[in-house]
Amino acid sequence: MIRLLFFVAFVLLIEVYAFQAFRTLSKIKWVQYSYIILSVLILGYIIYSFTQFDRKIGQTPSTLLTFGLVLLIYIPKIILTLVMFGEDFYRIISGTISHFLGNTDRSSFLPERRKFVSQIAIGVAAVPFLSLLYGMTKGKYNFKVIKQTLFFSDLPDSFDGTTITHISDIHSGSFDDPAKIQYAVDLINEQNSDMVLFTGDIVNTHASEMHPWVDTFKKIHNPKFGKYSVLGNHDYGEYIDWPTQKEKVDNFEAIKDLHRQIDFKLLMNENVKLKSGTDEIAVVGVENWGKSFKKAGDLVKASTGLNQNDFKILMSHDPSHWEYEVKNNEQNFHLTLSGHTHGLQFGIEIPGFIKWSPVQYVYKQWAGLYENLGRYVYVNRGFGFHAYPGRVGIWPEITVIELKKAEKVA
Structure with missing residues (x-):
């Protein structure tokens, strides 16, 4: 009262x-x-x-x-x-x-x-x-392609120049304009990258939200090294009251199957090795791990068969995982790709001058590239939107990252 x-x-x-x-x-x-x-x-x-x-x-x-x-x-x-x-x-x-x-x-x-x-x-x-x-x-579909080039002295020679298209936080249950989503998928394909990585939140809650969009996202080209994905916090169906536990479990299984339907390989605390000639790198995918959200990610399990010297790209939905468990991890994850924050879908960004959003008071890494001792995390601003049906100043993002071989310092 x-x-x-x-x-x-x-x-x-x-x-x-x-x-x-x-x-x-x-x-x-x-x-x-x-x-x-x-x-x-x-x-x-x-x-x-x-x-x-x-x-x-x-x-x-x-x-x-x-x-x-x-x-x-x-x-x-x-x-x-x-x-x-x-x-x-x-x-x-x-x-x-x-x-x-x-x-x-x-x-x-x-x-x-x-x-x-x-x-x-x-x-x-x-x-x-x-x-x-x-x-x-207009802003919620104002898709931007943001490009980054990262240099690593221990990048295997055969992967010099490899490109990654990174998307995150589709939130298909919020879409209302098929033409705009098709335009965004066309943008993804225009990048012609060597791999496509998706870091979670394919829906808001229900697997059925993605059903009208499966055919559209299935059009994302299958590139040289493939398409891989992980789960986000919304993919576990934990933000509503389910009539029965079975319905919740069935929905979760259906959400996991959505990745197969759009031809993405869903990584559930596991890794795949990509080969080029005699060289290889690893793409590691963990389930959601968040400081304030579900902690299902298991780095140890996901790194099975890998050693410290392997070049590793980690997909982990929530960037707080990098802050608390990844950036100083002895396994040495060279690059982590995350999303989750959406940049709060509200802020001010003028490249080279200002980057501000209220979400920065909650997350240390909330949009763009961050580095610690030669290890990087890139936080995608999100493909879709949630709660507020729009975006102001923080636009939906398609990221293209190029991996380059850096000269070793003597």
């Missing part, structure tokens, strides 16, 4: 202040009433949608839309509230000073609201509104 009262008070505060800004700009009554009616209808829809959420089903297109509306409407209104509240603070201070100085020219203790402040508030609030709206309509 206390939480409900707090929520109601919070929403009322935001709505009242947002209306104050709007009313300062427009004195036309029908415009004001239209704003109030629209705000009530949107709030009513949001509340209704949340009451219909079913823990046995999980995320649906309706919940995606609802969460998007919450961010789209209330982040700008919170900004309006902060600016208008700041003006009220100024008005109270100004009124108090005038009162004690004996200024009686005003009919009210508080000075009137200033129109230019409301204009500034609405102008500032328009930035996140338009950004979030773009993210929901």
Whole structure:
């Protein structure tokens, strides 16, 4: 009950202040009433949608839309509230000073609201509104190909120049535009890499989410060294309440089989050796291991038959695995490929100048390339989207990594 009262008070505060800004700009009554009616209808829809959420089903297109509306409407209104509240603070201070100085020219203790402040508030609030709206309509499919070249002195000669296309976090249950997904698959194929590696979260929860997209993802070309994948935290079906344990197990088995259906070799704490001439490297795949999520990954089991000197590419969905278990591991994993964070699907990236997202306060490695003592982790920003049905500043990513032989330092 206390939480409900707090929520109601919070929403009322935001709505009242947002209306104050709007009313300062427009004195036309029908415009004001239209704003109030629209705000009530949107709030009513949001509340209704949340009451219909079913823990046995999980995320649906309706919940995606609802969460998007919450961010789209209330982040700008919170900004309006902060600016208008700041003006009220100024008005109270100004009124108090005038009162004690004996200024009686005003009919009210508080000075009137200033129109230019409301204009500034609405102008500032328009930035996140338009950004979030773009993210929901265009940004979520604004695929970017990001290329990296990495140098290793112990890379076998025959693999010098080998290219890897890395994708992660498909989240097929969120898709709503077949043409855009086909475009992204075409982009993957255009890279013409030597192998394609997918680091987990093929669905949000249910295997059936991928069924409409199997034929599309099956079109990803099978390159020279093959296509390999691992599981992500969402692939275990642990974020809903299943009617029976059997249904959960059956869904998990069906999710694993999805990888076969799109012609990817799913690595479950195991490795494969890729041969080129007399040289070979290993692709190692672990189940999900996360600091705050399921810990099914087993590096020891996955490294069976390998030694410290083997050149190894590790696929591990959650980058916290690299931070806590991989980067100093005696097995010497040269390159780890991860995803999971999505870059929170929100942030600011200007290459060479700034890379920021709130997710960086949770994950040390959250987007792009990181290095420790010559060992690397690359965190893909994700192919799909989840929860918020859009992306702002952190675009969906297809990564292309080229492995190059570095000269040994004498």
